[in-house]
Amino acid sequence: MNAKERLSNYINFNFLFILAVLYMAPLFIVFMNSFKGRFFIADTPFAPPNPVTFVGMKNYISGIEKTGFIEAFGYSLFITVFSVAAIVFFTSMTAWCLTRVKSKISSFLFYLMVFSMIVPFQMVMFTMSKMANVMHLDNPVGIIVLYLGYGAGLSVFIFSGFIKSIPREIEEAATMDGCNPIQTFFLIVFPILRPICITVAILNTMWIWNDYLLPYLVIGSNYKTIPIAVQYLQGGYGSRDMGAMMAMLVLAIIPIVIFYLSSQQYIIKGVVAGAVKG
Amino acid sequence: MQKMPKKYYAFFILPTVVAFIISFLIPFIFGIYLSFTEFTTVTNSQWVGWENYIRAFTDDKTFINAAIFTIKFAVVSVVLINLFAFSLALLLTQKIRGTNIFRTVFFMPNLIGGIILGYIWQLIINGVLINFGVDITFSAVYGFWGLVILMNWQMVGYMMIIYIAGIQNISTELIEAAKIDGANSWDILKSITVPLVMPAVTICTFLTVTNSFKLFDQNLSLTAGAPARTSSMLALDIYNTFYGRNGYEGVGQAKAVMFFLFVAAIVLLQLRISRTREIES
Numbered sequence: 001m002n003a004k005e006r007l008s009n010y011i012n013f014n015f016l017f018i019l020a021v022l023y024m025a026p027l028f029i030v031f032m033n034s035f036k037g038r039f040f041i042a043d044t045p046f047a048p049p050n051p052v053t054f055v056g057m058k059n060y061i062s063g064i065e066k067t068g069f070i071e072a073f074g075y076s077l078f079i080t081v082f083s084v085a086a087i088v089f090f091t092s093m094t095a096w097c098l099t100r101v102k103s104k105i106s107s108f109l110f111y112l113m114v115f116s117m118i119v120p121f122q123m124v125m126f127t128m129s130k131m132a133n134v135m136h137l138d139n140p141v142g143i144i145v146l147y148l149g150y151g152a153g154l155s156v157f158i159f160s161g162f163i164k165s166i167p168r169e170i171e172e173a174a175t176m177d178g179c180n181p182i183q184t185f186f187l188i189v190f191p192i193l194r195p196i197c198i199t200v201a202i203l204n205t206m207w208i209w210n211d212y213l214l215p216y217l218v219i220g221s222n223y224k225t226i227p228i229a230v231q232y233l234q235g236g237y238g239s240r241d242m243g244a245m246m247a248m249l250v251l252a253i254i255p256i257v258i259f260y261l262s263s264q265q266y267i268i269k270g271v272v273a274g275a276v277k278g
Numbered sequence: 279m280q281k282m283p284k285k286y287y288a289f290f291i292l293p294t295v296v297a298f299i300i301s302f303l304i305p306f307i308f309g310i311y312l313s314f315t316e317f318t319t320v321t322n323s324q325w326v327g328w329e330n331y332i333r334a335f336t337d338d339k340t341f342i343n344a345a346i347f348t349i350k351f352a353v354v355s356v357v358l359i360n361l362f363a364f365s366l367a368l369l370l371t372q373k374i375r376g377t378n379i380f381r382t383v384f385f386m387p388n389l390i391g392g393i394i395l396g397y398i399w400q401l402i403i404n405g406v407l408i409n410f411g412v413d414i415t416f417s418a419v420y421g422f423w424g425l426v427i428l429m430n431w432q433m434v435g436y437m438m439i440i441y442i443a444g445i446q447n448i449s450t451e452l453i454e455a456a457k458i459d460g461a462n463s464w465d466i467l468k469s470i471t472v473p474l475v476m477p478a479v480t481i482c483t484f485l486t487v488t489n490s491f492k493l494f495d496q497n498l499s500l501t502a503g504a505p506a507r508t509s510s511m512l513a514l515d516i517y518n519t520f521y522g523r524n525g526y527e528g529v530g531q532a533k534a535v536m537f538f539l540f541v542a543a544i545v546l547l548q549l550r551i552s553r554t555r556e557i558e559s
Contacts, residue, residue, distance in 0.1 A: 013374050020383045026398050026431070033401065045405035090293045097290035101282045109295060116302045118545045120492050122516045123538045126531065127305035127312065130320050135300060149301030152294050181286040210391030212495045213517070227393040231499065246401075249394055256389050264382060267389070271436065272443050275481055 027253065034059055034250045038243035055243065060251070063233070063244035069251055072229035079140055079225065080209045083147035087155050087204050088197050090148060095159030096189055097181075100171070110160065116153040121213060129217040138218050146218065147208055155200045158274060162196040163189075202263075202270035209256075226252050313531040318524070330532035334519075340507050341533055344515035345540075351422060351511065352490035355429045359486050360479070362434045367441030368467070381442070385435035396499025399428045414501055421501040421509030428496055433489065437482045444478030445471060480552040487548065491541055512537050 032048055033041045040053040047053070064070060098106045128146065132138045137145050166189070174184045212227040220228050230252055233245050260267060282290075308320065313330055317323035334341050366384060370377045387395070403424045404413045414420045448471060456466050494513040497503070503510035503518065510518065516537060520530030 009372065009374055012369055012372060013376070016369060016374065016376075016380050020380055023383055023387070023431070026402050029402060029405075030398055041401070042404060043408060045401050090297075093290045094294040097282070097287060101287060109291065112303070113298060116298070116306075118488075118542050119302075119306060119538055120513065120534070120541050122494075122513050122534045123309050124302065124305035125517070125534075126520060126527070127308040127320070128301055131300060131305050131308075137300070145297045146301040148294065149297035149299070152298045152302075156294070181282055182289065185290070206389060210389075210393075210495075212391065212393050212498075227391050227495070230397065231393050234499070245397060249397055252394050253390060256391075257386070260386060260389050261382075268381075268385065268439055271388075272439055275436075275440055275485060 030246055030249050030253075034243070034246035036243065036246075038241050041242040041246060059243035059247035062241065063247040063251070066241065066244055067229035067232055067248055068224060069226075069229055069248060072224045072226050073251075073255070075140055075223050076209060076225040079143055079147075079215070080205055082141075083144045083151070083208050084201050084204045086144050086148045087151050088201050091152055091155035091200070092159050092190065092193055092197065093185060094152070095156045096163055096185055098156065099160045099163045100168075110156065113153045113156050116150070117157065125213060125217055128214075132218045138222075140219065140223055143215060143218055146214065147204075150214070151204055151207070154274075155204065158200055158203075159193065159196060162193065166192055196273070198266050199270040199273045202267050203274045205259075309531060310535060312528065313535045314528075316525075316528045318527060326528065330528040331536070333529045334533045334536065337529065340510065340515050340519070341512075343508060344510045344512045347418070347422065347509065348491060348493075348511045351425060351493075352487055355426050355433075355490050356483060356486045358426065359430055359433045359437055360482055362430060363437035363482065364441050364475075364479075366434065366438045367445055368471070370438070371442060371445045381435075381439065383435075384438055387432050388436040390432070392493075392495025393499045395428055395432055396496045399424060399431070400500055403427070415504035417505065418508035421504070424500055425493070425496060425509075425511075428500060429490065429493070432496075433486060437486065440482055440485075441475060441478050444475035448474050476555065480548075480555065484545075484548050484552070487544060488541070491544065512540075 029045060033045055035055065035057075036049045036053040036059075037055045038059070040047075098110045128150075129138075132142060132146060136142060170188060170192075171184055174188045179187065210227060211225075212231065215223075215225045216228050216231070224232060230245075230248050233248060234240055312320070312323055314325060314327060315323035316326050316330075370380055390398075400414060403420070407413050407416070407420065412420070414424050452470060453466055456470060461469070492513060493511055494517070497509070497511050497514045498517075501509045503514055507515065507518065512533075516530055516533045519526050519533055
C-alpha cells in the first residue's frame with residue numbers, strides 16, 4: 001500500500017465513521033428523550049436531559065400502562081413465531097409438490113400465488129378483514145391462517161426456485177427404497193432445504209413483526225401488537241404523551257436490535273438471497 | 279416424481295391453498311366486485327357500475343394529488359437511494375478497517391417497522407423545523423422531503439448490501455489486468471464495475487420502486503397526510519377514503535383496484551425491461 005492509498009483510506013475511514021455516527025444518531029436521540037419529561041421533548045429534542053427535565057423511568061411506566069405494552073409484546077411474539085413456523089412448514093411442502101408434480105393444476109396454483117405478490121394490501125384490506133370476521137379468524141390464532149395465505153406467494157416462490165436446483169435422483173432413489181412422498185419430503189428433501197428455510201423465516205419475521213395494517217384491521221380492536229400499541233399512543237394530534245411515545249419507541253426497537261445482533265449473518269444473507277430471487 | 283397419488287397431493291398443498299383462498303383469493307375477487315357497488319358491509323352492496331371509478335376523480339382531487347405525490351416520491355427516492363447505496367458499497371469494498379461494523383450499522387434501520395420509523399423522524403424533523411417556527415404538518419413539501427429522508431435512512435443499507443454482493447462478484451483479475459493496461463480508478467469504475475453490477479442495479483431499482491409505491495406505515499406515522507391530505511400517498515389516500523368517510527367505501531375500493539392495476543403495470547414493465555437487458559448481455 002503506497003502513501004496515496006493510505007491517505008485515501010484514512011479519509012474514507014473517517015468519512016464512514018462520521019456517517020455511521022450520524023446514522024445511529026436518531027436512535028440515540030429517541031433514547032435520550034425517553035428519560036425527559038413529556039413537555040420537554042417536542043420543543044428541544046436535541047438537548048440532553050438535565051436535573052429539571054430528567055424523569056427517570058416515569059415515561060416507561062406510564063407508556064407501558066397506557067398501551068399495555070407487555071401484552072402487545074406477547075401478542076407480537078406469539079403471532080410472529082407461529083405464523084413464521086406455519087409458513088416455513090406448509091409452504092415448503094406446497095412448493096416441493098407444485099415444483100415436482102408437473103400438471104396444469106400445479107402451474108395454475110403456482111402462478112396464482114406468484115401473482116398475489118404484486119397485489120397491494122389495500123386491494124384486499126376490507127374484504128380480508130370481513131372474511132376473517134365471518135370465519136372467526138379475528139384472533140391471535142386465526143390470524144396465523146391469514147399470514148400463511150397472504151405470505152404464501154413469496155415463500156412458495158423462493159422455495160420453488162431452490163427446489164429446482166436439487167437433483168431429482170435423490171428423491172427417486174428414496175422412492176425406490178420404498179419411501180412414500182411424505183417420508184421422501186420430510187426425511188430427504190426438508191433437511192436439504194434448511195438454508196432456504198432460514199431465508200424464508202427471516203423475510204417473513206421482518207414482515208410480520210413490523211406489520212401494522214393487517215393486524216390492526218383484523219384483531220386491532222381486541223388485541224394490540226407492538227406497532228398497533230405505538231400508533232395507539234398517537235391519539236388525537238397534539239394531545240399525545242410524547243414521553244410515553246419515546247419510551248415505547250425504545251421498547252419497540254430493543255427486541256429488533258437484539259434479534260439483529262444475535263443473527264446478523266443469517267439476516268444479511270437471507271435478505272440478499274430473498275432479494276435476488278424476488 | 280411426475281405423478282403423485284391424489285391423497286398425497288392434497289396433503290402437500292391443501293393447508294397452504296385453503297389459507298390462500300381464504301386470505302387472498304376470495305377477498306381479491308370480492309374486492310373487484312365491490313368496487314362496482316355501493317356498500318357499507320359485504321351483504322348490503324348495490325351495483326352502481328363505473329360510478330365509483332368516476333367519483334374517485336370527480337368528488338375531490340385527493341386521489342390525483344396522491345398519485346402525483348407518489349410518483350414524484352418514487353422517482354426522487356429511487357434515484358437517491360440507489361446513488362447513496364452504490365457509493366457506500368464502493369467505499370465498503372475498499373481495504374478499510376471495520377467494514378463489517380459499518381455494514382452492520384448502515385443496514386440496521388431496515389429492520390425497524392414503518393410506524394416506529396415515522397415517529398422517530400417526526401421527532402427529529404420537528405426538532406429542526408421548530409427553529410423556523412413550523413412543523414412537518416405545515417406544508418406537504420416538508421412531508422415530502424421528510425419521507426424521502428426516512429426512506430433513504432431505511433433502504434440505503436439494504437440496497438448497499440445487494441450492491442456489495444454484486445461488486446464482490448467481479449473478479450479481481452479483471453481489475454488487475456485493467457490496472458496493468460494503465461486504467462485509473464475512474465476508468466475501472468466506468469468500464470468494469472458499473473456494467474458488471476447492472477443485474478444488482480435492476481434488482482435494487484425493482485425493490486425501491488415497489489417499496490416506494492406501496493409505502494403506507496411510514497406515511498401514516500410521519501405526517502398522516504397532513505396538512506389537509508396533501509402529503510398522502512396512494513395507499514394512505516385509499517385507506518382514508520375507505521375508513522374516513524361514510525358512503526365512500528365503494529370509491530375507496532375502486533381506488534384500490536386502480537392502485538393495484540398501476541402497481542401491476544409497473545412490475546410487468548420492469549420485468550420486461552430486465553428480461554430484455556439480460557438477453558442483450
